[in-house]
Every structure is written in structure tokens, then in C-alpha cells.
Amino acid sequence: MKKQVPVVITFIVGTVLILSVFFPPAERLGEDFSIFFDIIAVFAFFLGGGNLIRIHTSKIYNKRQDWGFSVVTICGFGLMLMAGLFKLWNPGGIAADVAATGSLFQLMYDWIFNPLGASMYALLAFYVASASYRAFRAKNIDATILLIAAFVILLGRTPLGMYATSWIPESFSIMQIPNLAIWIMVSPNLAGQRAIMIGIALGVVSMSLRLILGVERTYLGVDND
Amino acid sequence: MPDYFKPFRFISIFTISIILIFSFSFLAIGQDTEEEIGYSINDFSPAAATDVVAIDHVYDRGDGVDVTWTLSADDNKFSEYLIFRSENGSSDFVEVGLVLPGFNSYTDKSVESGQSYIYKIGAVYDGKIVESELSNIVVPDTEFINWNLLNLFIIGLLIAGAVIYFIAHAKAGKKLFIRKIAGLDAVDEAIGRATEMGRPILFIPGINDMDDVQTIAGITLLGRVAKVVADYDIKINMPVARSLVMTTARETIREAYISAGRPDAYNDDMVRYITDEQFGYVAAVDGIMVREKPATCFYLGAFFAESLILAETGNSIGAIQIAGTAMPAQLPFFVAACDYTLIGEELFAASAYLSGEPKQLGSLKGQDVGKLIAMIAILLGVISVTISDAWGVTFFDSLYDIMRSMFTIRN
Numbered sequence: 001m002k003k004q005v006p007v008v009i010t011f012i013v014g015t016v017l018i019l020s021v022f023f024p025p026a027e028r029l030g031e032d033f034s035i036f037f038d039i040i041a042v043f044a045f046f047l048g049g050g051n052l053i054r055i056h057t058s059k060i061y062n063k064r065q066d067w068g069f070s071v072v073t074i075c076g077f078g079l080m081l082m083a084g085l086f087k088l089w090n091p092g093g094i095a096a097d098v099a100a101t102g103s104l105f106q107l108m109y110d111w112i113f114n115p116l117g118a119s120m121y122a123l124l125a126f127y128v129a130s131a132s133y134r135a136f137r138a139k140n141i142d143a144t145i146l147l148i149a150a151f152v153i154l155l156g157r158t159p160l161g162m163y164a165t166s167w168i169p170e171s172f173s174i175m176q177i178p179n180l181a182i183w184i185m186v187s188p189n190l191a192g193q194r195a196i197m198i199g200i201a202l203g204v205v206s207m208s209l210r211l212i213l214g215v216e217r218t219y220l221g222v223d224n225d
Numbered sequence: 226m227p228d229y230f231k232p233f234r235f236i237s238i239f240t241i242s243i244i245l246i247f248s249f250s251f252l253a254i255g256q257d258t259e260e261e262i263g264y265s266i267n268d269f270s271p272a273a274a275t276d277v278v279a280i281d282h283v284y285d286r287g288d289g290v291d292v293t294w295t296l297s298a299d300d301n302k303f304s305e306y307l308i309f310r311s312e313n314g315s316s317d318f319v320e321v322g323l324v325l326p327g328f329n330s331y332t333d334k335s336v337e338s339g340q341s342y343i344y345k346i347g348a349v350y351d352g353k354i355v356e357s358e359l360s361n362i363v364v365p366d367t368e369f370i371n372w373n374l375l376n377l378f379i380i381g382l383l384i385a386g387a388v389i390y391f392i393a394h395a396k397a398g399k400k401l402f403i404r405k406i407a408g409l410d411a412v413d414e415a416i417g418r419a420t421e422m423g424r425p426i427l428f429i430p431g432i433n434d435m436d437d438v439q440t441i442a443g444i445t446l447l448g449r450v451a452k453v454v455a456d457y458d459i460k461i462n463m464p465v466a467r468s469l470v471m472t473t474a475r476e477t478i479r480e481a482y483i484s485a486g487r488p489d490a491y492n493d494d495m496v497r498y499i500t501d502e503q504f505g506y507v508a509a510v511d512g513i514m515v516r517e518k519p520a521t522c523f524y525l526g527a528f529f530a531e532s533l534i535l536a537e538t539g540n541s542i543g544a545i546q547i548a549g550t551a552m553p554a555q556l557p558f559f560v561a562a563c564d565y566t567l568i569g570e571e572l573f574a575a576s577a578y579l580s581g582e583p584k585q586l587g588s589l590k591g592q593d594v595g596k597l598i599a600m601i602a603i604l605l606g607v608i609s610v611t612i613s614d615a616w617g618v619t620f621f622d623s624l625y626d627i628m629r630s631m632f633t634i635r636n
């Protein structure tokens with residue numbers, strides 16, 4: 001029973017969502033299912049928040065390794081929650097928008113949360129450099145082709161690429177590095193991307209059918225036999 | 226007034242006089258310009274939009290009306306067009322939308338099936354509204370089938386039919402050939418390595434929720450991984466970014482431990498919620514990697530900008546990494562930083578491939594029929610457009626048009 005109910009629900013919801021694409025009167029049902037999901041997700045947040053508090057308070061209580069980080073997590077979580085829930089320092093009071101200008105919630109979001117997020121994102125530049133260094137080493141023919149393509153694209157996106165090959169006559173303009181970079185992006189690269197996209201679309205169809213028909217039940221933690 | 230102020234006073238008066246003279250001269254130039262164009266701005270009355278037509282939006286549930294009009298000759302003088310609507314013959318018009326100058330259509334999606342509506346267009350000029358004539362009366366209607374998507378329906382039916390056929394075919398005991406997927410063959414090896422090193426396994430199911438099929442694909446693979454983990458008695462660590470993924474993953478791992486005969490070894494803390502925020506999650510997972518140094522990292526699901534940050538951190542701690550995603554933009558990052566990458570469809574095939582069950586493998590075979598259709602369509606399209614362009618053969622021109630309409634989704 002515990003395993004059959006989810007399979008039946010998956011079958012009904014999956015079938016209705018497919019039908020809602022082709023039969024306009026069923027569209028509303030499809031939208032309703034999306035709303036149901038959002039409602040369930042909101043309630044599930046309490047489980048997530050509860051889990052976060054439980055794990056970190058237990059870590060602090062038992063003074064496990066690196067428990068100091070848990071103190072920061074709990075304080076950050078609690079402070080942001082209080083600022084949002086009780087609308088602390090909100091110029092419009094408790095009835096105003098939670099993110100009103102000047103509220104503690106908005107200040108913390110603008111001056112702590114956003115800069116921290118941006119710092120993490122900024123790390124990406126360094127990681128791109130280190131990953132490129134490894135990926136573009138000419139170890140074999142494939143890697144050499146990749147290296148040349150990357151070199152042409154990088155050069156094509158800078159003024160140097162134009163400057164270095166501007167002497168090439170108009171009749172051979174495809175050989176100018178910026179044009180070559182555009183050609184690589186819109187022809188071989190796009191063709192490869194589209195092939196991947198077609199594969200993904202077919203994979204999604206196949207996976208969805210396995211789920212709807214109950215052939216795939218591993219997500220329920222059971223074997224499919 | 227002290228004497229030292231006198232020079233400043235003189236300079237001030239001189240400056241103000243100069244400014245006044247220039248202001249008057251510009252005013253005079255402005256008057257000339259107005260005379261040149263032949264009318265006073267205050268008297269100008271732009272032409273309204275004309276020929277307002279309202280028709281029922283086709284193949285919908287009766288909640289849409291398409292309004293079109295002919296642009297005014299003074300279109301470039303308007304700041305916007307407002308769309309007004311009256312209901313059931315009422316003389317009260319309410320604003321339902323706006324479009325910028327140059328646009329002559331609007332779809333009103335806030336109507337109800339069976340009610341009658343009349344529209345008019347208000348062109349806004351200098352804060353005033355220049356109204357058009359009224360449109361015809363329109364009564365939106367519900368259509369039961371969206372014939373615009375007939376091509377999608379047929380293609381979908383062909384692919385779904387092929388998948389179901391091959392599942393039945395495999396059930397009947399027919400042998401199917403499935404190509405090797407290196408990334409999936411390495412799963413056992415990767416878990417074995419973690420066992421030998423006595424270090425945990427890190428499993429990241431992406432940052433999307435359970436309504437994303439990539440997350441579901443990741444969770445199905447988790448079921449397989451968790452079973453081996455339970456057999457080998459090693460630790461699995463799964464930080465997640467969504468609460469629903471947390472509850473689903475816990476259930477999956479618990480059942481895997483039970484089916485491995487080791488329910489006592491299961492612990493809820495194996496799966497823990499971090500945060501919904503993308504970079505907050507990345508920071509936490511990076512911290513876990515650096516502190517706990519997992520021997521194996523799985524990244525299976527939907528990833529965005531965090532993909533490379535996670536994979537490079539995993540690489541820096543020397544973990545064996547297996548990634549899989551259907552986000553084409555993130556695939557190059559995983560390929561560069563991970564040992565094995567499941568590219569797009571391989572992620573969705575993973576669970577079926579690892580299970581080795583005929584009916585699951587049959588569904589993979591059904592996918593191949595879809596690929597065959599795509600290949601034939603691409604070949605026909607390329608050949609027909611090439612011949613039609615090079616030699617102007619009408620037959621191939623028509624063939625190309627048919628191919629295009631077959632694979633264009635109209636809604």
C-alpha cells in the first residue's frame with residue numbers, strides 16, 4: 001500500500017499534466033497541481049528549517065568539531081527569521097511590506113546576504129581559470145582541437161583578434177579571428193548543443209513514461225521488480 | 226554691505242543677466258520652430274488607432290481574446306496604447322493592458338468563456354488619451370482540443386508508443402543491446418574507493434526541487450548508490466537545497482538500507498537541509514568538502530553557476546567525481562573538472578542502465594526510435610533546403626516547408 005499509493009498518484013498527476021497540454025479545458029487542473037506542489041513545498045520548509053536547527057544545536061551542544069560554524073549558522077538563521085517575522089525596524093510597522101526600504105530585513109539582505117552571495121559567485125572566475133588550465137592541455141588530438149577552438153574564441157572576443165587578422169582580404173573574411181569565433185559558436189558548437197538537447201528531450205520523455213507507468217520506482221526506495 | 230563684497234555682487238549680476246539673455250533667445254528659437262511646423266503643440270490632435278478587431282483566441286479554454294488594430298498615422302508621437310474593455314454591453318470601460326507604440330496587437334487573458342466583450346484602444350499623447358472607435362462584440366469560447374499541437378501530439382505518440390513497445394518487447398524476454406556508459410560503470414568503483422579509504426561519499430542532487438525531472442533522475446540513482454553504500458557500510462553525506470528533496474532522499478536511503486538488511490545503520494542525519502539559496506548552499510557544501518574530505522562526490526541533478534565551484538573544490542581535495550546533468554551550459558564545466566560526466570540523456574538512462582532490468586532497458590531502446598525520427602527529419606530538412614536553394618526545385622521547397630511545420634510548435 002505504502003508503495004502503491006505514490007505510484008497511483010504519479011500516474012494520475014502525470015497523465016493529467018500531459019492531457020492538459022493538448023486539451024485546453026484540462027489546463028486548469030494542470031495549474032492546480034502546480035499550486036498543490038507549491039503548498040506542499042511551503043509546509044516542507046518547516047521540516048527543512050527544523051532539521052537545520054536540530055543538526056546545528058546538537059553540534060553546538062556536543063561541542064563537536066567546528067561547532068563555531070554552527071553558532072554562526074544558528075545566529076544568522078534566527079536573526080533573519082526574527083527580522084522578517086516581526087518586521088524589526090520596519091518604517092511601516094508590522095503591516096508594511098517585509099522588504100520595505102530601511103527595514104532590518106532589507107538592510108541585512110542588502111549589506112550582508114547579497115555581498116556574501118556575490119563573493120561566492122566571484123570565486124567562479126578563479127575556478128574557470130584553473131579548470132581551463134587543466135582542460136586545455138594538449139594531451140591528445142581531441143584536447144588539442146579543444147585548445148585551438150578555445151584559443152580562437154577567446155581571441156575573437158578581444159580587440160586583439162580583430163587587430164591581428166584585419167589584413168585578411170574581405171573574400172577570405174571567414175578566416176578573420178572574430179568571424180572564425182562566431183562560426184565556431186554558431187555552427188559546430190550549436191550543432192553539438194542541439195544534439196544534446198534532442199537527447200535530453202527524448203530522455204525526459206522516456207524517464208517520465210517510466211515514472212508514470214510505474215516501471216521506475218527506485219525513487220520510492222524499492223526495486224522495480 | 227562691506228566693501229569686499231562689491232566685486233562678487235557685480236559678478237553675480239553679470240552672470241544672471243547673461244543667463245537671462247540666453248534663456249530668452251532660446252525661447253525665441255523655440256517659437257520659430259513651432260511656426261515652421263505649421264501648428265501649435267497645444268492645438269495638435271493626433272489621429273486615433275483604427276479598425277479595432279477582437280476575435281476569440283483559438284484553441285484555448287475560453288480565457289483569451291486577441292485584439293488587433295491599425296496603427297495611427299501619428300504612432301510615433303504616442304507614449305503607449307492602452308487597451309480598454311467593457312463587459313456584457315456595459316458602457317463602463319476598464320483598462321486591461323498596454324502596449325508600446327509600434328505594436329498593434331494584444332491578447333487579453335483575463336476574460337471568461339461565454340461573456341461578451343467590446344474593446345477600444347486609447348493612444349496616450351501628452352498625458353491625454355485619444356480613443357479609437359469600438360471593436361466588434363466578441364464572445365470567447367472553449368475549444369476542447371488544441372489542434373495547433375497536433376504535430377507535437379503525433380510525434381509524442383510515436384516516441385511514447387516506441388518506448389511502451391520496447392518495454393513490452395523486453396518483458397517478453399528479447400535481448401536488447403545497450404551501449405556502455407563509462408560514468409555509470411564507474412559508480413561501483415567510486416564507492417569501492419571510498420570504502421578502501423574509509424572516507425564518506427558526498428551526494429549532491431542539484432539545487433532544484435522535486436518538480437524537476439533531473440532531480441528525480443538524481444534521486445533514482447541515489448537509490449542504487451545507497452544500496453551499495455549500505456552493503457559496504459560506509460557513510461553517505463547528502464546536503465540538500467530543498468526540503469522536499471530532503472524528505473524524499475531520506476525515504477529512498479532508508480528503504481535502500483532496509484532492503485540491504487541493515488536498517489539499524491540508517492540515520493536521518495545522512496541527509497540534511499542547508500538552504501534554498503544557491504550560493505549559501507554552495508558555501509556550505511564547499512565547507513563540508515574541505516572539512517570532511519569525501520573520497521567520492523556525485524553531482525546528479527539540475528545545476529547552474531554552482532556546478533564548477535563544487536566540482537573544482539571536489540577536484541582540489543582529490544575526490545573521484547561523477548557528475549550528470551541535463552543543463553547544456555553546465556556540461557563543459559563538469560567535463561573539465563570531473564572524472565566522469567553523464568551527458569544529458571545518460572543521466573535519465575542511469576537508473577535503468579544500472580538496474581539491468583529488461584523492462585527498464587526497453588524504455589531506453591524506445592528512445593532510440595525518437596533519435597531515428599530526429600535524424601531522418603534533420604537529413605530530409607538539410608537535403609531539401611540545400612537542393613531548393615541551389616537549384617530552385619519546387620518539390621524540395623514544399624518538402625522543406627512541410628518539415629518546418631512538422632517541427633514548429635504553435636500555441
